[in-house]
Amino acid sequence: MERIDIGLTVNGVRHERQVEPRRLLSDFLREDLGLTGTHVGCEHGVCGACTVLLDGDSARSCLTFAVQCDGASVRTVEGLGAPGALHPLQESFRRHHALQCGFCTPGMLMTALDLLAKYPLATDDEIREGLSGNLCRCTGYVNIVNAIRETAAARGDDTG
Amino acid sequence: MSKNTPAGMAEAPRPGIVGARVQRREDPRLLTGRGSYTDDRKAAGAVHVAFCRSDRAHARIAGIDIAEAQQAPGVLGVFTAADIDAVARPIRATSNMPDYRATEFVPLARGKVRHVGEPVAAVVAENRYLAEDAAALVSVDYDPLPDAADPEAALEDRVLLHEEAGTNLIAAREFARGDVDAVMADAALVVEDRFRIRRKTPAAIENRCYLAEFDAGRQALTLHGTTQVPGLLRDALAEIFDLPGHRLRVVAPDVGGGFGAKASLYPEEVVVCALAMRLGRPVKWTGDRMEDLTATSQAFDEIVRAKLAFDADGRFLALEADVIGDIGAYSIYPWTASLEPVQVVSFLPGPYRIANYRGRVRAVATSKAPTGPYRGVGRPVSTFVMERLVDMAARRLDMDPAELRVRNLVRDEEFPYKSGSGIVWDRAGFQDCLRVTLDRFGYAERRAEQAAARERGRLVGIGIASYAELTGIGSRISAAPGMPINTGTERATIEIDSTGAVTAAFGIASHGQGLETTLAQIVAEELGVRVEDVGIVHGDSAAVAHSTGTYASRSTVLAGGAATLSARSLRAQVVKAASHLLEAAETDIEMRDGVVSVAGTDASITLRELARAFYTEMRRIPKEARESLDLSASATYDPFFGTTTAATHIAEVEIDPQTFGVAVRRYVVAEDCGRIVNPMIVDGQVHGGVAQGIGAALLEEVVHDDSGQLLTGSFVDYVVPSAAEIPDIDAAHLDTESPSTLGGYRGMGEGGTIGAPAAVANAVADALSGMDIQINELPVTPERLFRLIRPDL
Ligand code: FES
Numbered sequence: 001m002e003r004i005d006i007g008l009t010v011n012g013v014r015h016e017r018q019v020e021p022r023r024l025l026s027d028f029l030r031e032d033l034g035l036t037g038t039h040v041g042c043e044h045g046v047c048g049a050c051t052v053l054l055d056g057d058s059a060r061s062c063l064t065f066a067v068q069c070d071g072a073s074v075r076t077v078e079g080l081g082a083p084g085a086l087h088p089l090q091e092s093f094r095r096h097h098a099l100q101c102g103f104c105t106p107g108m109l110m111t112a113l114d115l116l117a118k119y120p121l122a123t124d125d126e127i128r129e130g131l132s133g134n135l136c137r138c139t140g141y142v143n144i145v146n147a148i149r150e151t152a153a154a155r156g157d158d159t160g
Numbered sequence: 161m162s163k164n165t166p167a168g169m170a171e172a173p174r175p176g177i178v179g180a181r182v183q184r185r186e187d188p189r190l191l192t193g194r195g196s197y198t199d200d201r202k203a204a205g206a207v208h209v210a211f212c213r214s215d216r217a218h219a220r221i222a223g224i225d226i227a228e229a230q231q232a233p234g235v236l237g238v239f240t241a242a243d244i245d246a247v248a249r250p251i252r253a254t255s256n257m258p259d260y261r262a263t264e265f266v267p268l269a270r271g272k273v274r275h276v277g278e279p280v281a282a283v284v285a286e287n288r289y290l291a292e293d294a295a296a297l298v299s300v301d302y303d304p305l306p307d308a309a310d311p312e313a314a315l316e317d318r319v320l321l322h323e324e325a326g327t328n329l330i331a332a333r334e335f336a337r338g339d340v341d342a343v344m345a346d347a348a349l350v351v352e353d354r355f356r357i358r359r360k361t362p363a364a365i366e367n368r369c370y371l372a373e374f375d376a377g378r379q380a381l382t383l384h385g386t387t388q389v390p391g392l393l394r395d396a397l398a399e400i401f402d403l404p405g406h407r408l409r410v411v412a413p414d415v416g417g418g419f420g421a422k423a424s425l426y427p428e429e430v431v432v433c434a435l436a437m438r439l440g441r442p443v444k445w446t447g448d449r450m451e452d453l454t455a456t457s458q459a460f461d462e463i464v465r466a467k468l469a470f471d472a473d474g475r476f477l478a479l480e481a482d483v484i485g486d487i488g489a490y491s492i493y494p495w496t497a498s499l500e501p502v503q504v505v506s507f508l509p510g511p512y513r514i515a516n517y518r519g520r521v522r523a524v525a526t527s528k529a530p531t532g533p534y535r536g537v538g539r540p541v542s543t544f545v546m547e548r549l550v551d552m553a554a555r556r557l558d559m560d561p562a563e564l565r566v567r568n569l570v571r572d573e574e575f576p577y578k579s580g581s582g583i584v585w586d587r588a589g590f591q592d593c594l595r596v597t598l599d600r601f602g603y604a605e606r607r608a609e610q611a612a613a614r615e616r617g618r619l620v621g622i623g624i625a626s627y628a629e630l631t632g633i634g635s636r637i638s639a640a641p642g643m644p645i646n647t648g649t650e651r652a653t654i655e656i657d658s659t660g661a662v663t664a665a666f667g668i669a670s671h672g673q674g675l676e677t678t679l680a681q682i683v684a685e686e687l688g689v690r691v692e693d694v695g696i697v698h699g700d701s702a703a704v705a706h707s708t709g710t711y712a713s714r715s716t717v718l719a720g721g722a723a724t725l726s727a728r729s730l731r732a733q734v735v736k737a738a739s740h741l742l743e744a745a746e747t748d749i750e751m752r753d754g755v756v757s758v759a760g761t762d763a764s765i766t767l768r769e770l771a772r773a774f775y776t777e778m779r780r781i782p783k784e785a786r787e788s789l790d791l792s793a794s795a796t797y798d799p800f801f802g803t804t805t806a807a808t809h810i811a812e813v814e815i816d817p818q819t820f821g822v823a824v825r826r827y828v829v830a831e832d833c834g835r836i837v838n839p840m841i842v843d844g845q846v847h848g849g850v851a852q853g854i855g856a857a858l859l860e861e862v863v864h865d866d867s868g869q870l871l872t873g874s875f876v877d878y879v880v881p882s883a884a885e886i887p888d889i890d891a892a893h894l895d896t897e898s899p900s901t902l903g904g905y906r907g908m909g910e911g912g913t914i915g916a917p918a919a920v921a922n923a924v925a926d927a928l929s930g931m932d933i934q935i936n937e938l939p940v941t942p943e944r945l946f947r948l949i950r951p952d953l
């Protein structure tokens with residue numbers, strides 16, 4: 001199958017690659033770049049596990065072709081904190097026990113970052129509505145909402 | 161959260177590490193995308209398998225044409241039943257339960273297919289895209305067989321799914337105590353109904369994925385996979401491939417949720433292993449969501465006719481139930497098809513005092529995905545039925561449903577209490593759970609608010625559900641009826657190595673429960689070191705000699721017990737070594753935070769120094785003493801019977817009269833889950849379980865048409881609750897130590913899912929109590945409610 005040249009920035013690092021037109025961004029990140037923090041739970045756009053930031057907006061990498069990202073800037077969970085130096089949102093998730101198996105977590109974090117950047121998140125209903133495109137089967141969402149509520153209240157500090 | 165504090169019994173502060181809200185050690189890697197799930201693993205030279213799966217529910221395979229697929233780009237081979245059967249010995253889920261018929265285990269379909277999604281052929285190619293392309297080119301010629309999807313029709317045996325069984329009735333059982341017929345006939349009051357829970361699927365967010373690697377030089381096979389039961393799988397694969405355990409290893413790395421779905425032996429596991437050995441290259445299968453929804457084990461599919469007799473004071477007199485369990489196409493290995501439906505009749509009497517009981521169950525094969533364990537196993541169904549009957553009885557008596565429960569829940573002084581099905585409840589807070597839940601919920605005020613809201617025409621309802629379950633089951637009882645596999649023990653090995661580091665190894669497999677943290681807490685407390693000093697190895701069949709895995713709310717009780725025993729014996733060794741090194745009597749040696757010292761003196765030694773003295777400074781401990789010592793200890797724990805876990809749930813719902821959508825507004829749980837290792841993790845387990853139970857009550861339903869064709873093959877059709885459908889959940893813990901387990905722990909991973917469907921169903925029924933309708937089928941989707949409320953339309 002023919003391949004197409006693309007160039008994109010992922011977590012601040014420039015990558016030039018040749019990809020098949022049908023290659024999903026999720027597979028490109030996971031297989032070609034080895035960034036396996038982005039997870040795939042449904043490959044049909046419902047679970048949100050694969051959420052990344054594409055030019056600053058949350059996007060489902062399982063519904064995005066890598067070729068669509070030519071020239072784009074992508075941020076994945078690996079672009080937040082590191083195990084010894086967590087991002088404040090990650091800290092808050094840990095403190096509130098907002099993850100169990102951790103499979104939905106990267107998508108939750110990227111969605112939450114997008115919500116925190118754009119919306120007041122003044123009520124729990126607003127947080128829950130904002131998260132409704134991300135499925136978690138472990139936590140019952142209670143502690144995820146708690147973690148985001150606290151982070152939203154502390155905004156003004158570095159949450160981006 | 162401050163509101164999730166212990167409640168009920170005395171709140172004696174426990175100063176130790178056990179009971180502390182310790183931050184999870186799993187989190188830093190999982191939060192930063194540095195976890196290692198099976199699909200994250202790369203193996204040099206790995207090839208990928210894609211399955212051609214049946215699109216028929218019941219058909220004979222007239223022919224399979226693989227020629228075109230074999231020619232497709234990147235394809236290494238296309239394999240069918242004969243290829244796998246040539247190297248894989250047959251295995252069956254046997255049971256010594258009478259009236260049980262094992263079905264064959266079928267890696268790739270042999271001659272016929274029995275459900276949509278059954279694997280028929282395996283295509284191996286250089287990558288997943290090419291494998292899936294080629295799988296689409298396999299052409300299967302099917303001769304249709306008659307429909308076999310309806311469980312009640314299947315009982316008539318006009319169409320057989322497994323011809324060699326001679327019947328579709330795979331298992332049958334009856335429990336009886338007392339003269340139920342006579343008591344029913346004499347009873348003043350009886351309520352009865354036909355209940356149905358529609359089929360669910362566990363739907364862990366990580367799909368199933370397996371990677372098999374065969375080292376031809378050592379003739380050794382390693383399977384990395386999304387499994388809760390690495391030890392159990394190792395033992396099964398050892399039988400199938402005739403390999404000794406030292407050449408066969410099953411590893412569960414980070415696993416993205418299980419809920420029972422990853423606790424059985426699957427065809428895909430056998431196929432990737434067989435193909436890795438045949439091809440001499442690592443073989444990986446990454447399942448997608450459609451494959452999960454068609455071919456992962458499903459659950460909670462029962463029709464229950466049930467009847468409760470009681471007197472004018474509301475005393476329960478007799479209970480009777482007839483259960484038909486739709487078990488799907490195969491009796492799953494190793495649990496068997498009786499696992500779920502038999503539990504329904506075993507647990508139906510619940511936490512109540514009921515002298516007379518008869519429960520009969522028939523498990524019937526149908527052309528759907530096999531059923532298997534799913535969080536709660538049988539008890540979400542039994543609790544739904546029993547708790548509906550209790551509320552129906554309360555209504556008949558015009559008594560508050562809470563009061564009726566107070567009158568019938570087993571009281572503290574009655575423990576141990578033997579239920580009508582023979583289950584023995586050890587001491588647990590049945591009445592306390594109810595009392596604490598009602599308190600936390602503010603029951604009286606909320607009832608008053610509800611009355612006011614109803615005056616204004618709002619459909620607000622409150623529902624209670626109480627239940628009891630057995631957890632931490634030991635060797636005396638099998639986790640599944642009559643299953644000839646020991647699920648009653650777990651083993652731990654704890655070592656101090658030559659650097660002084662402590663490593664505790666287990667066979668259980670954490671997949672979200674945080675066992676790396678909670679087991680480290682138990683080891684740290686028992687040994688006298690800091691939590692961060694304890695390394696935990698788990699999820700690896702090579703870690704200990706025998707283990708089954710993590711399921712059935714057992715890991716804290718069983719692995720925690722094994723950790724306690726081995727830590728105690730290791731501590732005794734450390735004390736002996738230290739008594740030589742510090743020249744003090746053993747009785748004077750103390751160990752705290754990893755420092756060994758002589759009481760009342762400043763003489764002390766760190767574990768690192770002690771290990772160096774023991775392993776390398778060979779003169780420091782006399783030879784005879786050294787040879788009698790070992791800085792390593794193994795122990796196996798068997799709770800023998802197990803213990804009781806109980807809870808009461810209460811839900812408040814409001815129904816939208818326009819859309820018939822049910823919103824859960826408030827939710828409170830009080831649970832007696834024994835001594836708590838980590839309250840943060842316990843809360844999380846309750847929240848997650850309740851959310852799954854709310855999903856089971858309101859949204860989730862695996863739908864087949866009459867022919868057995870699956871209509872819910874995506875997350876658009878199989879609706880898992882999102883944050884918008886789940887309320888805040890208030891969880892209270894009684895924290896009463898179990899009298900029956902080492903450490904006083906009780907298992908608590910499943911309870912949320914057991915209580916929630918019943919509590920929500922009762923709340924919906926309560927909201928609609930002004931109308932003449934019955935809530936006897938779950939989920940109560942808007943469509944189902946609409947049909948109930950407006951049968952005229
Ligand atoms: S994997 Fe992309 S939304 Fe589920």
Ligand code: FES
Pocket residue numbers: 098099100101102103104105135136137138139365416417672
């Ligand atoms: S933490 Fe397991 S799916 Fe969210």
